[in-house]
Amino acid sequence: MKILKFGGTSVGSVESIRTLLEIIKRESASGENPVVVLSAMSGVTNLLVSMADAAERGEDFSRHLSQLENKHFEVIKTLLDVQRQNPVFTKLKIFFNELEDLLNGVRSLREITSKTRDLVLSYGERCSTFMVSKIAGQYFPDAVFADATELVKTDSTFGQAKVNTELTEILIRDFYQQHKGQVIFVTGFISSNEEGRITTLGRGGSDYTAAIFGSALNAKEIEIWTDVNGMMTADPRIVKKAFSLPELTYTEAMELSYFGAKVIYPPTMIPAFLKKIPIVIRNTFQPDFEGTVISHQSKPSNLSIKGISSINEISIINLLGSGMVGKAGFSGRLFSLLAREQINVVLITQSSSEHSITFAVNPAEAEKALKLIEQEFELELQAQKLEQPKIENNLSVLAIVGENMKQTPGISGKLFHALGRNGVNVRAIAQGSSEYNISVIISHTDLSKALNAVHDAFFTDLKKTLNVFCLGTGNIGSTLFKQLEEHREFLQQHNGIQVNVVGMCNTRKMIFHPDGLSLTSWEEELEQKGEQVDLAGFISQMKAMNLPNAIFVDNTASSKPIEFYETVFKSNISIVACNKIGNSASYKQYKTFKDTALAHGVDFYYETNVGAGLPIIRTLKDLMMSGDQVLKIEAILSGTISFIFNNFKGDAAFHDVVKLAQEKGYTEPDPRDDLSGKDFMRKMLILARDAGYQLEPEDVQIENMLPQSCLDAQSVPEFYEQLKVNEAYFYGLKKQAEENGKVLRYIGVLQDGKVSISLQSVDENHAFYMLSGSDNIISFTTDRYKERPMVVKGPGAGAEVTAAGVFADIVNVAAH
Numbered sequence: 001m002k003i004l005k006f007g008g009t010s011v012g013s014v015e016s017i018r019t020l021l022e023i024i025k026r027e028s029a030s031g032e033n034p035v036v037v038l039s040a041m042s043g044v045t046n047l048l049v050s051m052a053d054a055a056e057r058g059e060d061f062s063r064h065l066s067q068l069e070n071k072h073f074e075v076i077k078t079l080l081d082v083q084r085q086n087p088v089f090t091k092l093k094i095f096f097n098e099l100e101d102l103l104n105g106v107r108s109l110r111e112i113t114s115k116t117r118d119l120v121l122s123y124g125e126r127c128s129t130f131m132v133s134k135i136a137g138q139y140f141p142d143a144v145f146a147d148a149t150e151l152v153k154t155d156s157t158f159g160q161a162k163v164n165t166e167l168t169e170i171l172i173r174d175f176y177q178q179h180k181g182q183v184i185f186v187t188g189f190i191s192s193n194e195e196g197r198i199t200t201l202g203r204g205g206s207d208y209t210a211a212i213f214g215s216a217l218n219a220k221e222i223e224i225w226t227d228v229n230g231m232m233t234a235d236p237r238i239v240k241k242a243f244s245l246p247e248l249t250y251t252e253a254m255e256l257s258y259f260g261a262k263v264i265y266p267p268t269m270i271p272a273f274l275k276k277i278p279i280v281i282r283n284t285f286q287p288d289f290e291g292t293v294i295s296h297q298s299k300p301s302n303l304s305i306k307g308i309s310s311i312n313e314i315s316i317i318n319l320l321g322s323g324m325v326g327k328a329g330f331s332g333r334l335f336s337l338l339a340r341e342q343i344n345v346v347l348i349t350q351s352s353s354e355h356s357i358t359f360a361v362n363p364a365e366a367e368k369a370l371k372l373i374e375q376e377f378e379l380e381l382q383a384q385k386l387e388q389p390k391i392e393n394n395l396s397v398l399a400i401v402g403e404n405m406k407q408t409p410g411i412s413g414k415l416f417h418a419l420g421r422n423g424v425n426v427r428a429i430a431q432g433s434s435e436y437n438i439s440v441i442i443s444h445t446d447l448s449k450a451l452n453a454v455h456d457a458f459f460t461d462l463k464k465t466l467n468v469f470c471l472g473t474g475n476i477g478s479t480l481f482k483q484l485e486e487h488r489e490f491l492q493q494h495n496g497i498q499v500n501v502v503g504m505c506n507t508r509k510m511i512f513h514p515d516g517l518s519l520t521s522w523e524e525e526l527e528q529k530g531e532q533v534d535l536a537g538f539i540s541q542m543k544a545m546n547l548p549n550a551i552f553v554d555n556t557a558s559s560k561p562i563e564f565y566e567t568v569f570k571s572n573i574s575i576v577a578c579n580k581i582g583n584s585a586s587y588k589q590y591k592t593f594k595d596t597a598l599a600h601g602v603d604f605y606y607e608t609n610v611g612a613g614l615p616i617i618r619t620l621k622d623l624m625m626s627g628d629q630v631l632k633i634e635a636i637l638s639g640t641i642s643f644i645f646n647n648f649k650g651d652a653a654f655h656d657v658v659k660l661a662q663e664k665g666y667t668e669p670d671p672r673d674d675l676s677g678k679d680f681m682r683k684m685l686i687l688a689r690d691a692g693y694q695l696e697p698e699d700v701q702i703e704n705m706l707p708q709s710c711l712d713a714q715s716v717p718e719f720y721e722q723l724k725v726n727e728a729y730f731y732g733l734k735k736q737a738e739e740n741g742k743v744l745r746y747i748g749v750l751q752d753g754k755v756s757i758s759l760q761s762v763d764e765n766h767a768f769y770m771l772s773g774s775d776n777i778i779s780f781t782t783d784r785y786k787e788r789p790m791v792v793k794g795p796g797a798g799a800e801v802t803a804a805g806v807f808a809d810i811v812n813v814a815a816h
Contacts, residue, residue: 002027003219005037005188005210009227010284011128012042014078021136023225023287024183028140033181035213037188038132039206040124041071052120055106065103069096072127079135088134092127099123114158118190118200122149125187125206133185142182148209151175152191154199161191161199163212165271172216186213204265211279215271221278224264230281230292231256231263234308238448239455240515241462245306246290247298253279255401255437256309269294298403304411305402305458308451314346315366316392316428316441317373320356323385331357337376343369347397347430347439358428360441366391395427396447399439400454406435415440418457421601421816422548423572424450445546453548463492466814467547469503469573471538472555473526476578477504479803480555485519487807497814502547505538512541539564543571551813553806554579562589569596569604576809578802580609584682587694603816605809610637610683611776613801613808614794620690623782623790630691632781632789633750634767637683639774639797640666640674641746646772648744654730655723666774666797670716677702677746677757684748684755693753703758705746737761743769767791774798 004027010016027034040048047068051061069092076088102120106112112120126147133145151171154161176184188206191199201208207224214222231253234242248256250273254266263281272279273296282291324330331350334357338345347360361369373389380386405411412431415438419426428441442450456464470477484491484499491497500516509530511517517525542552550573554561562582568575575597577583583590583606597604610616616635623630636642643666647657658675661667667674681700688695704711707726713719723730737744742761745768749756762768767779767789776796781789795801 001032001217001219002034003037003210003214003217003222004034005206005222005224006039006284007206007224007226008039008042008044010225011038011040011132014075016284017075017079017132017135019284019287020132020225021139023284024136025139026287028183033140033183035176035184035186035217035219036132037186037206037210037213038125038129039188041075041128044068044071044124044128045121048121048124051103052106052112052117055103056110056112058107058110061103061107065096065100068099068127069093072131076131076135081138084134084138088131091130095123095127095130115197118158119198121200122187122190122198125189129185129187136183136185140183142179144179144182144184146175146179146184146186147190148187149190149192149196149198151186152201152209152212154191154193154201156193156195156197156199158199160202161193163191163201163208165212168212169216172213176217204268207264207268208271211268211271211277214277215275218275219277221280222272223280223282225282225284226263227283227285228263228281229283229286229289231294231307233306233459234451234455235310238451239308241452241455241459241465243459243462244289245292247301248292248294248306249298249403250294250296251436252298252306252401252403253294255399256307264294301404303402303459304404304408304414305400306404307401308454308458309399309401310447310451311346311397312447313363313444314360314395314397314441315363316358316360316395317366317369318356318358318390318392319373319386320389321380321384321386322355323380323383324357325354327354333376334373335359337372338369341368341372343372347428347441349428349430360395360397360428363393366393392427394444395441396444397439397441398447398450398454399437400458401437403436405438412438414457415454418453419450421572422446422449422453422550423600424453449546449548456549460496463496463498464814465498465500465549466810467500467502467545467550468553468810469505469538469542469550470501470553470555471505471535471561472553472578473504473506473522474555475799476802476806477506477555478523479799480553480806481519481522483803483807491811495811495814497811499810502545503538503542505533505535507533509533510538510541512545514545514547535560535564539568542568542573549814550574551576551810553577553810554582555806557581565593566596569593569600569602572600572602574603574813575605576806576813577604577606578608578806580606580679580682580686583609583686583689584697587689587696590686590689603813605812606686607809608802608805609686611778611792611794611805612639612796612798613803613805614776614778614792614796616687616778616792617690619780619790619792620687623780624691628785629783630780631751631783631786633687633691633748633778634781634789635684635687635748635750635776635778636745636768636771637748637776637778637796638674638677638680638746639776639795640671641677641680642771642776642796643774644675645744645746646774648730648734649738653724653727654734655720655727658723659720670719672706672711672719675706676711677704680746680748680757681755684750684757688750688753688755691750693750695753695755699755701754701756701758703756705759733759745771 051064054061130145133143137143153164153167188209210222230244232242236242257264257266276296278295280293343365345359350357424446426440431438503512510533511526511530552568552573552575554577556579559581607617643661644657710722713722742763745762747760774797777793779789779791
């Protein structure tokens with residue numbers, strides 16, 4: 001035999017009651033008729049509380065009473081045959097008249113006791129259960145309504161009554177024997193004392209009623225039917241990737257429930273726990289879903305933790321002082337005081353030096369606790385053996401739970417790494433010796449980010465979500481979006497990564513969406529829904545969203561975003577920069593960015609600063625990390641200049657080749673920005689700094705390849721005219737190289753801590769001789785690669801390869 005308990009949403013509407021009846025029919029057909037425990041219809045308990053409060057204030061409650069009547073009467077009119085309706089209407093009308101008389105009395109006195117409040121609240125369960133039992137009578141002729149106030153006996157602690165288990169079990173067994181074989185519908189939540197006065201069982205009372213009946217009747221299992229698919233790994237409203245757990249032990253379920261999982265209230269499990277009766281959490285609205293089985297022992301699981309739970313609002317009180325050190329009984333005195341005054345302590349942590357105690361309480365009780373402590377320890381405070389206790393508010397508790405934690409090393413490390421990586425500061429830590437639970441107290445504003453970050457860290461079968469904020473939607477930015485969309489499936493299947501672009505910005509507009517923007521229609525969304533751009537506002541909104549695993553991607557060539565890099569790092573957000581201005585300005589700024597990223601445990605990747613998609617910076621870092629000594633670096637790091645000199649041969653004129661490069665989109669609008677070597681200088685400077693040299697831009701020696709008249713031209717057309725005027729100069733350079741069997745190359749060299757960039761002629765023995773198109777090439781001469789240097793070669797310009805480099809950097813952030 002099973003106990004089926006249905007919550008408020010399960011009896012909250014015509015459709016849900018129809019589903020409830022189908023579930024009972026299916027259960028009855030498969031075995032013994034169940035005992036059905038029902039809550040009040042959804043919203044009714046809150047309505048009754050509002051009516052009681054209104055009556056206590058002397059206000060009119062008739063509108064709420066009419067609403068209550070209509071809610072029940074509409075269900076009866078829809079689900080009960082007409083000829084059966086009158087007796088049910090009559091009984092419910094009697095209930096509502098009694099309730100009205102009771103509330104009129106409260107309004108006259110302007111006072112409501114806890115005894116009267118329990119009586120008011122009892123009408124919710126009595127009305128719903130009587131109504132459903134009569135509707136069920138159409139399908140189960142022997143359906144019987146059981147008022148739990150006649151069966152569940154308690155003390156007189158109104159609002160949170162304690163059950164007289166021995167007497168209650170006798171009464172339940174006798175009633176069940178008298179109605180054996182019938183479908184029994186029981187009112188949840190309510191009970192009565194020895195005098196027959198109605199009491200209530202407190203929070204989770206209907207679940208508690210189900211557990212009491214299950215224990216008394218030695219039920220096979222207790223099914224709790226609610227509106228969720230069992231117990232989840234985290235709160236699905238906050239963690240979108242939370243999933244249902246098939247099994248939990250009683251201990252795991254209690255730990256999760258204590259720390260905020262609303263599906264079941266811990267004390268309600270105790271009767272089932274003592275009899276080892278399984279509790280199954282099922283979803284009324286998805287009855288075929290198997291839900292979560294909570295039992296004495298669960299099957300072995302490969303999950304290191306079972307779930308992550310939280311308490312949204314908590315306050316902590318800190319006691320500090322030498323008066324506690326070695327003082328036997330101090331903690332007992334403190335916590336006995338709080339227990340006497342009914343103040344519930346959620347979490348306790350004490351330093352091993354005994355110099356401080358921190359404990360967490362409900363925020364509503366924090367001030368009361370503080371005053372009690374000040375009174376109790378008045379002498380110690382006056383003697384300055386204790387410092388003035390302090391309250392800290394706006395905090396939350398996050399707890400990870402699971403029986404496997406005690407046999408899995410590294411659980412704490414993984415938890416604190418996930419929190420630290422995302423900039424979540426831990427105010428206090430508590431862990432029991434059983435190792436079923438590790439709890440941390442954090443800022444309330446960080447709770448959502450922390451829950452998502454920790455969930456990603458522990459449930460590795462799921463995809464890790466990266467939240468990307470993109471600056472720049474030009475060639476590189478738009479190509480990156482295309483690549484991310486095209487490779488979405490591949491990333492999820494092979495890298496376990498889901499990239500959500502949650503914010504984007506160009507020179508005109510910016511837009512955000514916490515669940516990710518569409519990468520197929522982003523242009524329309526940005527244009528139609530985007531707000532006017534404000535770079536400082538973009539950064540502020542990014543910080544305010546406070547998302548886990550956040551990455552700021554700078555695909556611009558502007559100096560303005562650089563001003564915000566440091567504050568972005570300090571917000572524990574990684575940066576992927578295509579923009580090379582930040583790393584090629586002063587060495588002090590370069591060092592500040594590196595140090596700040598390191599101090600806050602985030603990444604700073606900028607592979608595309610030097611070679612677009614070529615792995616140049618990564619190769620240099622790997623060489624140095626493995627202990628190799630870099631002796632010399634030679635490089636051609638300008639795709640534009642590479643293209644020009646690869647095509648400046650035969651009868652081609654220098655003027656025509658530069659013009660062709662511009663037409664193909666290889667040069668800046670003014671080709672002198674490329675031919676001056678300034679961009680090349682920035683790349684060589686970044687390489688030198690990554691190689692360990694503290695160089696400034698002025699330390700790089702650049703040989704100018706253009707005659708002065710070309711540099712002095714007042715416009716681009718005039719510049720091209722000067723190239724024609726100086727054609728003999730360029731022809732002479734080419735002819736001299738060809739006569740010696742060489743080719744012209746614009747080469748950067750890093751050697752002995754010095755950087756130079758010059759136009760050189762190289763022969764066929766040189767690694768740079770065979771170069772084509774706009775390829776870049778770099779040669780590393782090291783202790784290990786002395787005779788034959790390591791060479792990296794490939795396209796050094798173009799939106800596709802540069803976006804691919806940014807893409808790779810984003811994936812590398814995920815690896816950390």
